[in-house]
Amino acid sequence: MARLLFLGRLEDLAGGPERALPLTAPTALADILAGLPADLAAALSGPRVRLARNGALVAPEGLVLAEGDELAFLPPVSGG
Amino acid sequence: MARLLFLGRLEDLAGGPERALPLTAPTALADILAGLPADLAAALSGPRVRLARNGALVAPEGLVLAEGDELAFLPPVSGG
Amino acid sequence: MPEVRLALAPFDPAAELTAFGAAHDEAGGIVSFLGKVRAGDAVDALELRHFAPLTLPGMQALAAQAESRWNLAGLLVVHRSGVMVPGDPIVLVAAAARHRRDAFAATDFVMDHLKSDSWFWKRERSGGEWRWIEPREQDHADLTRW
Amino acid sequence: MPEVRLALAPFDPAAELTAFGAAHDEAGGIVSFLGKVRAGDAVDALELRHFAPLTLPGMQALAAQAESRWNLAGLLVVHRSGVMVPGDPIVLVAAAARHRRDAFAATDFVMDHLKSDSWFWKRERSGGEWRWIEPREQDHADLTRW
Numbered sequence: 001m002a003r004l005l006f007l008g009r010l011e012d013l014a015g016g017p018e019r020a021l022p023l024t025a026p027t028a029l030a031d032i033l034a035g036l037p038a039d040l041a042a043a044l045s046g047p048r049v050r051l052a053r054n055g056a057l058v059a060p061e062g063l064v065l066a067e068g069d070e071l072a073f074l075p076p077v078s079g080g
Numbered sequence: 081m082a083r084l085l086f087l088g089r090l091e092d093l094a095g096g097p098e099r100a101l102p103l104t105a106p107t108a109l110a111d112i113l114a115g116l117p118a119d120l121a122a123a124l125s126g127p128r129v130r131l132a133r134n135g136a137l138v139a140p141e142g143l144v145l146a147e148g149d150e151l152a153f154l155p156p157v158s159g160g
Numbered sequence: 161m162p163e164v165r166l167a168l169a170p171f172d173p174a175a176e177l178t179a180f181g182a183a184h185d186e187a188g189g190i191v192s193f194l195g196k197v198r199a200g201d202a203v204d205a206l207e208l209r210h211f212a213p214l215t216l217p218g219m220q221a222l223a224a225q226a227e228s229r230w231n232l233a234g235l236l237v238v239h240r241s242g243v244m245v246p247g248d249p250i251v252l253v254a255a256a257a258r259h260r261r262d263a264f265a266a267t268d269f270v271m272d273h274l275k276s277d278s279w280f281w282k283r284e285r286s287g288g289e290w291r292w293i294e295p296r297e298q299d300h301a302d303l304t305r306w
Numbered sequence: 307m308p309e310v311r312l313a314l315a316p317f318d319p320a321a322e323l324t325a326f327g328a329a330h331d332e333a334g335g336i337v338s339f340l341g342k343v344r345a346g347d348a349v350d351a352l353e354l355r356h357f358a359p360l361t362l363p364g365m366q367a368l369a370a371q372a373e374s375r376w377n378l379a380g381l382l383v384v385h386r387s388g389v390m391v392p393g394d395p396i397v398l399v400a401a402a403a404r405h406r407r408d409a410f411a412a413t414d415f416v417m418d419h420l421k422s423d424s425w426f427w428k429r430e431r432s433g434g435e436w437r438w439i440e441p442r443e444q445d446h447a448d449l450t451r452w
Binding site: 191192197246260261 | 334341406
Binding site: 005054056057 | 212
Protein backbone atom coordinates (compact mmCIF):
# COMPACT_ATOMS: atom_id res chain seq x y z
CA MET A 1 0.00 0.00 0.00
CA ALA A 2 1.19 3.52 -0.84
CA ARG A 3 -0.55 6.84 -0.28
CA LEU A 4 -1.14 9.73 -2.66
CA LEU A 5 -1.67 13.18 -1.13
CA PHE A 6 -3.36 16.00 -3.01
CA LEU A 7 -2.69 19.56 -1.91
CA GLY A 8 -4.61 22.73 -2.72
CA ARG A 9 -7.02 22.61 -5.62
CA LEU A 10 -5.85 19.10 -6.53
CA GLU A 11 -7.81 17.89 -3.51
CA ASP A 12 -11.06 18.95 -5.18
CA LEU A 13 -10.13 17.23 -8.43
CA ALA A 14 -9.16 14.07 -6.58
CA GLY A 15 -12.34 14.08 -4.51
CA GLY A 16 -10.38 14.12 -1.25
CA PRO A 17 -7.04 14.98 0.35
CA GLU A 18 -5.57 11.50 -0.11
CA ARG A 19 -6.00 8.18 -1.77
CA ALA A 20 -4.68 4.76 -0.79
CA LEU A 21 -2.95 2.88 -3.57
CA PRO A 22 -2.66 -0.92 -3.45
CA LEU A 23 0.76 -1.91 -4.75
CA THR A 24 1.85 -5.46 -5.54
CA ALA A 25 5.33 -4.32 -6.58
CA PRO A 26 7.34 -1.11 -7.00
CA THR A 27 5.43 0.90 -9.57
CA ALA A 28 6.49 3.72 -11.86
CA LEU A 29 4.73 7.08 -11.54
CA ALA A 30 3.56 6.82 -15.15
CA ASP A 31 1.79 3.57 -14.40
CA ILE A 32 0.21 5.00 -11.28
CA LEU A 33 -1.12 8.00 -13.19
CA ALA A 34 -2.45 5.67 -15.90
CA GLY A 35 -4.66 4.04 -13.29
CA LEU A 36 -6.31 7.35 -12.26
CA PRO A 37 -9.18 9.21 -13.97
CA ALA A 38 -7.82 10.95 -17.05
CA ASP A 39 -8.60 14.52 -15.93
CA LEU A 40 -6.98 13.94 -12.55
CA ALA A 41 -3.94 12.32 -14.14
CA ALA A 42 -3.60 15.29 -16.48
CA ALA A 43 -3.78 17.76 -13.61
CA LEU A 44 -1.24 15.81 -11.54
CA SER A 45 1.15 15.80 -14.51
CA GLY A 46 1.00 19.57 -14.99
CA PRO A 47 4.39 21.24 -15.41
CA ARG A 48 3.89 23.40 -12.32
CA VAL A 49 2.96 20.51 -10.01
CA ARG A 50 5.85 19.56 -7.73
CA LEU A 51 6.24 16.14 -6.12
CA ALA A 52 7.37 15.13 -2.64
CA ARG A 53 8.03 11.51 -1.78
CA ASN A 54 7.99 10.86 1.94
CA GLY A 55 8.28 14.58 2.58
CA ALA A 56 11.21 15.30 0.28
CA LEU A 57 10.92 17.01 -3.10
CA VAL A 58 11.67 14.66 -6.02
CA ALA A 59 11.71 14.90 -9.78
CA PRO A 60 9.00 12.99 -11.66
CA GLU A 61 11.42 11.44 -14.13
CA GLY A 62 12.05 7.80 -13.32
CA LEU A 63 10.06 8.01 -10.09
CA VAL A 64 9.02 4.61 -8.68
CA LEU A 65 6.79 4.14 -5.64
CA ALA A 66 7.35 1.25 -3.25
CA GLU A 67 5.31 -0.22 -0.42
CA GLY A 68 4.75 2.35 2.35
CA ASP A 69 5.69 5.36 0.24
CA GLU A 70 3.72 8.58 0.43
CA LEU A 71 3.67 10.78 -2.67
CA ALA A 72 2.37 14.34 -2.38
CA PHE A 73 1.26 16.38 -5.38
CA LEU A 74 1.95 20.08 -4.76
CA PRO A 75 0.30 22.60 -7.09
CA PRO A 76 1.57 26.18 -7.25
CA VAL A 77 1.41 27.81 -3.83
CA SER A 78 -0.76 30.80 -3.01
CA GLY A 79 0.31 31.47 0.52
CA GLY A 80 0.57 34.40 2.85
CA MET B 81 11.25 93.40 25.45
CA ALA B 82 11.81 90.58 22.97
CA ARG B 83 12.93 87.01 23.61
CA LEU B 84 15.64 84.95 21.95
CA LEU B 85 15.26 81.14 22.06
CA PHE B 86 18.22 78.82 21.56
CA LEU B 87 17.53 75.27 20.47
CA GLY B 88 19.79 72.22 20.59
CA ARG B 89 23.49 72.81 21.07
CA LEU B 90 22.96 76.59 20.78
CA GLU B 91 21.49 76.45 24.27
CA ASP B 92 24.85 75.41 25.69
CA LEU B 93 26.65 78.18 23.82
CA ALA B 94 24.10 80.74 24.99
CA GLY B 95 24.25 79.51 28.57
CA GLY B 96 20.52 78.82 28.66
CA PRO B 97 17.46 78.11 26.54
CA GLU B 98 16.43 81.74 26.24
CA ARG B 99 17.48 85.28 26.79
CA ALA B 100 15.38 88.41 27.28
CA LEU B 101 16.30 91.33 25.08
CA PRO B 102 15.38 94.86 26.09
CA LEU B 103 14.29 96.79 23.00
CA THR B 104 13.72 100.50 22.84
CA ALA B 105 12.75 100.41 19.18
CA PRO B 106 12.45 97.86 16.37
CA THR B 107 15.95 96.47 15.95
CA ALA B 108 17.65 94.74 13.03
CA LEU B 109 18.95 91.21 13.55
CA ALA B 110 22.48 92.37 12.74
CA ASP B 111 22.36 94.88 15.56
CA ILE B 112 21.00 92.28 17.97
CA LEU B 113 23.79 89.87 17.10
CA ALA B 114 26.36 92.63 17.53
CA GLY B 115 25.26 92.97 21.16
CA LEU B 116 25.93 89.30 21.95
CA PRO B 117 29.24 87.58 22.79
CA ALA B 118 31.22 87.13 19.59
CA ASP B 119 31.35 83.31 19.64
CA LEU B 120 27.60 83.09 20.25
CA ALA B 121 26.88 85.65 17.53
CA ALA B 122 29.04 83.65 15.12
CA ALA B 123 27.24 80.40 15.94
CA LEU B 124 23.80 82.01 15.59
CA SER B 125 24.80 83.37 12.17
CA GLY B 126 25.87 79.97 10.84
CA PRO B 127 24.55 79.13 7.38
CA ARG B 128 22.69 76.06 8.69
CA VAL B 129 20.92 77.86 11.51
CA ARG B 130 17.26 78.55 10.68
CA LEU B 131 15.21 81.30 12.27
CA ALA B 132 11.62 81.35 13.44
CA ARG B 133 9.94 84.58 14.51
CA ASN B 134 6.89 84.02 16.67
CA GLY B 135 6.81 80.38 15.57
CA ALA B 136 7.09 80.93 11.81
CA LEU B 137 10.23 80.35 9.78
CA VAL B 138 11.73 83.57 8.45
CA ALA B 139 14.78 84.54 6.42
CA PRO B 140 17.54 86.45 8.22
CA GLU B 141 17.86 89.07 5.50
CA GLY B 142 16.26 92.33 6.56
CA LEU B 143 14.85 90.80 9.74
CA VAL B 144 13.76 93.33 12.35
CA LEU B 145 12.53 92.44 15.84
CA ALA B 146 9.84 94.49 17.53
CA GLU B 147 8.49 94.67 21.06
CA GLY B 148 7.02 91.30 22.15
CA ASP B 149 8.66 89.29 19.35
CA GLU B 150 10.17 85.90 20.01
CA LEU B 151 13.05 84.81 17.78
CA ALA B 152 14.14 81.15 17.83
CA PHE B 153 17.53 80.01 16.54
CA LEU B 154 17.22 76.46 15.15
CA PRO B 155 20.44 74.56 14.46
CA PRO B 156 20.44 71.46 12.24
CA VAL B 157 18.06 68.83 13.58
CA SER B 158 19.16 65.42 14.79
CA GLY B 159 15.82 63.86 15.54
CA GLY B 160 14.29 60.45 15.55
CA MET C 161 18.76 32.36 15.67
CA PRO C 162 15.51 33.41 14.03
CA GLU C 163 12.30 32.47 15.79
CA VAL C 164 10.04 30.77 13.26
CA ARG C 165 6.67 29.25 14.03
CA LEU C 166 3.79 27.69 12.20
CA ALA C 167 0.69 28.61 14.21
CA LEU C 168 -2.14 26.10 14.05
CA ALA C 169 -4.38 28.30 16.21
CA PRO C 170 -4.94 32.07 16.40
CA PHE C 171 -2.03 34.11 17.75
CA ASP C 172 -1.81 37.53 19.36
CA PRO C 173 0.40 39.86 17.30
CA ALA C 174 0.68 42.52 20.02
CA ALA C 175 1.89 39.97 22.57
CA GLU C 176 4.33 38.53 20.02
CA LEU C 177 5.76 41.95 19.20
CA THR C 178 6.05 42.94 22.84
CA ALA C 179 7.98 39.77 23.68
CA PHE C 180 10.15 40.13 20.59
CA GLY C 181 10.94 43.76 21.43
CA ALA C 182 11.83 42.88 25.01
CA ALA C 183 14.16 40.14 23.81
CA HIS C 184 16.03 42.55 21.54
CA ASP C 185 16.45 45.78 23.45
CA GLU C 186 19.97 46.23 22.12
CA ALA C 187 18.46 46.88 18.70
CA GLY C 188 17.43 50.43 18.01
CA GLY C 189 14.64 49.59 15.60
CA ILE C 190 12.01 46.98 14.91
CA VAL C 191 10.13 46.73 11.64
CA SER C 192 7.09 44.51 11.52
CA PHE C 193 4.54 43.38 9.01
CA LEU C 194 1.19 42.03 10.13
CA GLY C 195 -1.11 40.48 7.55
CA LYS C 196 -4.71 39.90 8.53
CA VAL C 197 -7.81 38.51 6.88
CA ARG C 198 -9.51 41.59 5.46
CA ALA C 199 -12.87 42.66 6.81
CA GLY C 200 -15.52 44.16 4.57
CA ASP C 201 -14.96 41.87 1.59
CA ALA C 202 -17.47 39.23 0.49
CA VAL C 203 -15.04 36.65 1.86
CA ASP C 204 -16.24 35.35 5.23
CA ALA C 205 -13.56 32.71 5.80
CA LEU C 206 -10.09 31.92 4.58
CA GLU C 207 -8.22 28.67 4.92
CA LEU C 208 -4.52 28.09 4.58
CA ARG C 209 -3.26 24.55 4.20
CA HIS C 210 0.31 23.55 4.69
CA PHE C 211 2.37 20.43 4.03
CA ALA C 212 4.11 19.60 7.27
CA PRO C 213 7.35 18.12 5.88
CA LEU C 214 8.08 21.22 3.80
CA THR C 215 6.27 24.25 5.17
CA LEU C 216 8.05 24.96 8.44
CA PRO C 217 11.48 23.90 7.14
CA GLY C 218 10.94 26.23 4.19
CA MET C 219 10.09 29.11 6.53
CA GLN C 220 13.18 28.36 8.60
CA ALA C 221 15.40 28.34 5.54
CA LEU C 222 13.93 31.65 4.42
CA ALA C 223 14.54 33.23 7.82
CA ALA C 224 18.11 31.95 7.85
CA GLN C 225 18.66 33.46 4.42
CA ALA C 226 17.39 36.84 5.64
CA GLU C 227 19.61 36.68 8.71
CA SER C 228 22.65 35.94 6.59
CA ARG C 229 21.88 38.73 4.18
CA TRP C 230 21.20 41.59 6.59
CA ASN C 231 22.67 42.60 9.89
CA LEU C 232 19.84 41.72 12.27
CA ALA C 233 19.64 41.48 16.02
CA GLY C 234 16.59 39.23 15.73
CA LEU C 235 13.98 37.92 13.34
CA LEU C 236 10.49 36.62 14.09
CA VAL C 237 8.26 34.80 11.62
CA VAL C 238 4.85 33.48 12.64
CA HIS C 239 2.48 32.11 10.01
CA ARG C 240 -1.00 30.69 10.55
CA SER C 241 -2.35 27.56 8.98
CA GLY C 242 -5.99 26.57 9.26
CA VAL C 243 -9.35 28.29 8.93
CA MET C 244 -9.51 32.00 9.71
CA VAL C 245 -12.20 34.67 9.76
CA PRO C 246 -11.96 38.40 8.93
CA GLY C 247 -9.70 40.23 11.34
CA ASP C 248 -7.66 37.13 12.21
CA PRO C 249 -3.89 37.49 11.90
CA ILE C 250 -2.36 35.42 9.10
CA VAL C 251 1.29 36.32 9.24
CA LEU C 252 3.60 38.36 11.42
CA VAL C 253 7.19 39.13 10.47
CA ALA C 254 9.38 41.33 12.65
CA ALA C 255 13.04 42.22 12.28
CA ALA C 256 15.13 43.96 14.93
CA ALA C 257 18.29 45.72 13.84
CA ARG C 258 20.72 48.40 14.87
CA HIS C 259 20.11 50.16 11.55
CA ARG C 260 16.58 50.47 10.37
CA ARG C 261 17.40 49.94 6.70
CA ASP C 262 18.38 46.33 7.50
CA ALA C 263 15.15 45.75 9.38
CA PHE C 264 13.01 47.17 6.57
CA ALA C 265 14.75 45.17 3.87
CA ALA C 266 14.67 41.89 5.78
CA THR C 267 10.97 42.19 6.61
CA ASP C 268 10.08 43.10 3.04
CA PHE C 269 12.21 40.23 1.68
CA VAL C 270 10.67 37.65 4.01
CA MET C 271 7.15 38.80 3.14
CA ASP C 272 7.75 38.67 -0.60
CA HIS C 273 9.04 35.13 -0.28
CA LEU C 274 6.36 33.96 2.14
CA LYS C 275 3.72 35.23 -0.26
CA SER C 276 4.97 33.58 -3.38
CA ASP C 277 7.47 30.97 -2.45
CA SER C 278 6.35 29.18 0.69
CA TRP C 279 4.33 26.00 0.99
CA PHE C 280 0.84 27.26 1.66
CA TRP C 281 -2.35 26.78 -0.31
CA LYS C 282 -5.18 29.19 0.20
CA ARG C 283 -8.90 29.02 -0.30
CA GLU C 284 -11.61 31.52 0.44
CA ARG C 285 -15.26 31.11 1.24
CA SER C 286 -17.81 33.55 -0.05
CA GLY C 287 -21.52 32.96 -0.53
CA GLY C 288 -21.07 29.56 1.10
CA GLU C 289 -18.66 28.40 -1.60
CA TRP C 290 -14.99 27.60 -1.09
CA ARG C 291 -12.68 28.61 -3.90
CA TRP C 292 -8.94 27.87 -4.22
CA ILE C 293 -6.76 30.91 -4.84
CA GLU C 294 -4.26 30.72 -7.65
CA PRO C 295 -0.90 32.48 -7.34
CA ARG C 296 -0.92 36.07 -8.53
CA GLU C 297 1.49 37.29 -11.17
CA GLN C 298 2.36 40.22 -8.87
CA ASP C 299 3.66 37.77 -6.27
CA HIS C 300 6.16 36.35 -8.72
CA ALA C 301 7.14 39.78 -9.96
CA ASP C 302 7.87 40.74 -6.34
CA LEU C 303 10.55 38.06 -6.14
CA THR C 304 12.53 39.58 -8.96
CA ARG C 305 13.16 42.59 -6.67
CA TRP C 306 15.64 40.50 -4.70
CA MET D 307 -6.80 61.31 8.19
CA PRO D 308 -3.44 60.34 9.63
CA GLU D 309 -3.16 60.13 13.39
CA VAL D 310 -0.12 62.14 14.45
CA ARG D 311 0.94 62.75 18.02
CA LEU D 312 3.83 64.30 19.89
CA ALA D 313 4.15 62.27 23.10
CA LEU D 314 5.50 64.19 26.07
CA ALA D 315 5.42 61.07 28.26
CA PRO D 316 6.22 57.39 27.61
CA PHE D 317 3.79 55.57 25.33
CA ASP D 318 2.94 51.89 24.88
CA PRO D 319 3.71 50.74 21.32
CA ALA D 320 1.82 47.46 21.64
CA ALA D 321 -1.35 49.22 22.78
CA GLU D 322 -0.95 51.79 20.00
CA LEU D 323 -0.55 49.10 17.35
CA THR D 324 -3.47 47.06 18.65
CA ALA D 325 -5.77 50.07 18.56
CA PHE D 326 -4.49 51.08 15.13
CA GLY D 327 -5.02 47.56 13.76
CA ALA D 328 -8.53 47.38 15.17
CA ALA D 329 -9.38 50.72 13.56
CA HIS D 330 -8.23 49.51 10.12
CA ASP D 331 -9.48 45.95 9.77
CA GLU D 332 -10.36 46.54 6.12
CA ALA D 333 -6.64 46.75 5.38
CA GLY D 334 -4.88 43.49 4.74
CA GLY D 335 -1.50 44.58 6.01
CA ILE D 336 0.11 46.81 8.58
CA VAL D 337 3.78 47.75 8.50
CA SER D 338 5.25 49.37 11.57
CA PHE D 339 8.55 50.79 12.69
CA LEU D 340 9.35 51.13 16.36
CA GLY D 341 12.48 53.00 17.38
CA LYS D 342 13.68 52.61 20.94
CA VAL D 343 16.55 53.90 23.01
CA ARG D 344 19.18 51.18 22.69
CA ALA D 345 20.21 49.21 25.71
CA GLY D 346 23.79 48.06 26.22
CA ASP D 347 25.45 51.22 24.97
CA ALA D 348 27.34 53.59 27.24
CA VAL D 349 24.41 55.99 26.81
CA ASP D 350 22.19 55.93 29.89
CA ALA D 351 19.77 58.68 28.90
CA LEU D 352 18.62 60.38 25.75
CA GLU D 353 16.73 63.64 25.47
CA LEU D 354 14.79 64.93 22.53
CA ARG D 355 13.78 68.56 22.45
CA HIS D 356 11.17 69.97 20.15
CA PHE D 357 10.01 73.43 19.16
CA ALA D 358 6.27 73.49 19.67
CA PRO D 359 5.28 75.86 16.85
CA LEU D 360 7.03 73.74 14.22
CA THR D 361 7.47 70.15 15.41
CA LEU D 362 3.94 68.76 15.43
CA PRO D 363 2.83 70.75 12.36
CA GLY D 364 5.88 69.39 10.53
CA MET D 365 4.97 65.83 11.51
CA GLN D 366 1.41 66.40 10.33
CA ALA D 367 2.57 67.76 7.00
CA LEU D 368 4.86 64.77 6.55
CA ALA D 369 2.05 62.33 7.31
CA ALA D 370 -0.25 64.12 4.88
CA GLN D 371 2.43 63.88 2.21
CA ALA D 372 2.75 60.11 2.78
CA GLU D 373 -1.02 59.68 2.61
CA SER D 374 -1.21 61.55 -0.66
CA ARG D 375 1.65 59.58 -2.18
CA TRP D 376 0.58 56.01 -1.31
CA ASN D 377 -2.75 54.27 -1.10
CA LEU D 378 -3.16 53.87 2.64
CA ALA D 379 -6.08 52.88 4.80
CA GLY D 380 -4.47 54.56 7.79
CA LEU D 381 -1.27 56.09 9.07
CA LEU D 382 -0.08 56.49 12.66
CA VAL D 383 2.89 58.60 13.75
CA VAL D 384 3.82 58.94 17.44
CA HIS D 385 7.07 60.64 18.42
CA ARG D 386 8.39 61.21 21.92
CA SER D 387 9.92 64.39 23.19
CA GLY D 388 11.64 64.63 26.57
CA VAL D 389 14.10 62.54 28.53
CA MET D 390 14.19 58.78 27.87
CA VAL D 391 16.13 55.82 29.20
CA PRO D 392 17.30 52.65 27.40
CA GLY D 393 14.36 50.56 26.25
CA ASP D 394 11.99 53.53 26.04
CA PRO D 395 10.12 53.94 22.76
CA ILE D 396 11.13 57.02 20.76
CA VAL D 397 9.06 56.75 17.63
CA LEU D 398 6.31 54.54 16.26
CA VAL D 399 5.13 54.73 12.67
CA ALA D 400 2.50 52.37 11.32
CA ALA D 401 0.84 52.26 7.92
CA ALA D 402 -2.20 50.14 7.05
CA ALA D 403 -2.86 49.37 3.42
CA ARG D 404 -4.63 46.95 1.16
CA HIS D 405 -1.34 46.24 -0.61
CA ARG D 406 1.71 45.73 1.52
CA ARG D 407 4.07 47.54 -0.85
CA ASP D 408 2.27 50.82 -0.09
CA ALA D 409 2.53 50.22 3.65
CA PHE D 410 6.26 49.43 3.47
CA ALA D 411 7.08 52.45 1.33
CA ALA D 412 5.04 54.90 3.40
CA THR D 413 6.56 53.73 6.70
CA ASP D 414 10.08 53.85 5.30
CA PHE D 415 9.47 57.32 3.82
CA VAL D 416 8.05 58.73 7.05
CA MET D 417 10.97 57.34 9.05
CA ASP D 418 13.59 58.75 6.70
CA HIS D 419 12.02 62.19 6.96
CA LEU D 420 11.42 62.05 10.71
CA LYS D 421 15.07 61.18 11.20
CA SER D 422 16.59 63.92 9.12
CA ASP D 423 13.96 66.50 8.44
CA SER D 424 11.81 66.98 11.51
CA TRP D 425 12.22 69.52 14.28
CA PHE D 426 13.90 67.53 17.01
CA TRP D 427 17.21 68.07 18.72
CA LYS D 428 18.84 65.16 20.47
CA ARG D 429 21.37 64.86 23.23
CA GLU D 430 22.73 61.81 24.99
CA ARG D 431 24.11 61.32 28.44
CA SER D 432 27.03 59.01 29.06
CA GLY D 433 29.46 59.09 31.95
CA GLY D 434 27.33 61.81 33.50
CA GLU D 435 27.92 64.18 30.56
CA TRP D 436 25.26 65.37 28.15
CA ARG D 437 26.35 65.72 24.54
CA TRP D 438 24.34 67.15 21.65
CA ILE D 439 24.06 64.89 18.62
CA GLU D 440 24.86 66.38 15.24
CA PRO D 441 22.97 65.21 12.16
CA ARG D 442 24.51 62.24 10.40
CA GLU D 443 25.42 62.36 6.73
CA GLN D 444 23.58 59.06 6.27
CA ASP D 445 20.33 60.70 7.35
CA HIS D 446 20.62 63.23 4.57
CA ALA D 447 21.60 60.59 2.04
CA ASP D 448 18.45 58.68 3.01
CA LEU D 449 16.30 61.57 1.82
CA THR D 450 17.66 61.39 -1.68
CA ARG D 451 15.99 57.97 -2.00
CA TRP D 452 12.63 59.69 -2.31
